[in-house]
Amino acid sequence: MTPLRVGLLFGGRSGEHEVSIASAKAIAAAFCADENAQKYELRPVYARKDGVWHDGEIAAGVLASGTPLGDDGGTTADRWQFPPSVAEIDVWFPIVHGPNGEDGTLQGLLQMVGVPFVGTGVLGSAVGMDKLMMKTAFASIGLPQVEYIAVRRDEIWSNPCVFPKLCDRIESELGYPCFVKPANLGSSVGIAKARSRGELEAALDSAASYDRRIIVEKGAKVRELECAILGNDNPQASVVGEITYDSEFYDYETKYTDGKANLLIPAPISDVVAKRIQELAIAGFLCLDCAGLARMDFFYLEETDEILINEVNTLPGFTALSMYPQLWAATGVSFPQLVDRLVQLALERS
Template sequence: MGNKIRLGIVYGGKSSEHEVSLRTALSIMKAVDPDKYEIKPVYVTLEGSWIQGETVADARLVHVEKLRLTNGKTGTEATTDAAQQDTAVASGGQPQAPGMFFGKEVDVIFPVVHGPNGEDGTIQGLLELAGIPYIGTGVMASAVGMDKWMMKNVFAQVGLQQVKYVGVLRNRVEKEIDAVMDQIEQELGYPCFVKPANMGSSVGISKAKDRTELSEALQLACKFDRRLVIESFVKARELEIGVLGNEELLTSVVGEVIAAKEFYDYEAKYKGAGTELQIPANVPESVVTRMEEMARTAFQAIDGSGLTRVDFFWDEAADQIYINEVNTMPGFTPHSMYPLLFAAAGIPYNELIDRLVQLALDRHAEKQKNVVSAEELE
């Protein structure tokens, strides 16, 4: 027991991607070697309560899944339901404040809370304060990777080719929506995509083909964020590649998203909707090479670490590659794009988890080299 790595998994969260996070966490719990890891699950309810779990044995996995997906509605109710069946996910029965159960209880944390309040630097900041190694990018990289507007500004600074875009604040949309639409029509035209800057999994994204649809799209996006990004449309194939590492980077094979719908929205990503993933993608080697280089540049531009999926548009007719965005905590079930890309590159799911754990420990050790007080220099 003492030789096992105590792996904390923080999952759930106050996000529209709550259910996606649960699937990711359960997949990791099932995949890791029980002789190598001692799992310490921490469930974050939709209301923001944190519930510490016991070590999850195989026999409890089905119940853990039912607990949130079927029965649980709040942290307290979920805890009570679990206790009655003697398969408790929570210790003690009361939600606790974030961070109360870390300390020496875990060796490394895998935070798989997707979207806002998860992969945007918030949980990463908590773990930094607690001094605990964790998988994935740091506070700055997570925040930049989550905010599409800031991300695009950073990519522009390092010369990565992007589609034309406009950034708009919700306050301006509310006060002068006609002027905002005039600007978008003049600078981008139709069709265009309207996105909340800080949402993942295509939540709140719309494709606008005329002024009426643009107005509706802007108002929808404003429900999710105060910062919006509007992008011009380009007829292109959607390609994705994974990056793994800290300073020394490994890229996966290239995959292609072939969406049955007009674009790869939430329904297409998580409810099927006829979407096809082609891995590896049928593209020229020159495209793969350029994507690898651009993905590394993007990863380094945000100071990434651990894992990131980088999404591109390839205008096949013009042979032009545009970077779309990075996802610093992508879906991580065995059927998600990032693990599939690396599986095709020869790194199976359980080995990928092992590598990420080691990268987290390496990164934490590197940070310990930093001087934190003047006394250390004497």
């Protein structure tokens, strides 16, 4: 049997570049394990922060060292000159998190090339990345969510008369605390919890520096539960996991500093809550036309027993310690089986 050439595409132009390298390293190891070693030939392809792609020894070197390559002065034209070996790839496994990787842009490129790829296509990736569009889509099928207000950058920056009215409206409709978020980032970048008018004004100003589209949400006292989805038209849900931490919320530092957050798998919740989360997770996955994989994140308000869908991650963190593969391991799918299944789902969909 000729092994299938898998293009493991990692790195990318977002702030989650380093996380992507760590995810790719774990995925590469899984392609070399068990039966995968005979079935697949791994071809790492590294997208530098400036968008230039490398294959072969350079890409393998970044994977092995875990260290990103600096910009060597590549031009826009270099970004359109992909290494010739990419033409030999049979199936792509993109594991590039955040903007320009998880938001449909990369998926559009792979779609145009006409080679099967792991994960969600252009539509679901783009809608899933934009918190405002995602919430609109989830609302259209009646999924429960926190109350929120959509804000445009120009309401914050351009007219000094509009801004106080906007803050008044947020105070009266949502109150404090509230969460202010750029619509299109991830990893909690640019997100702030506001407890007063002063903090709200600063948070809006800061979020506007990241994005033209901003979302303000009612802040709730929440437990954070996550469910992993695997499949295409008939997706399966994993056991539910929980994230706990001591910080104010699950911010960037808590996410990426060792020991600041704990993963509880399975989450200590009732079977009824777990089942409901699995159902909502599958409904959200199908609603956005997701494919292959996604991690669906929820807020559980224990006092009122409410379950609210928070967000979808169409290319979730995929290191050996990440929630997505750990949820599947606890559900009976090992890391090597998981990557094998994802490639098969990519081929099935194409």
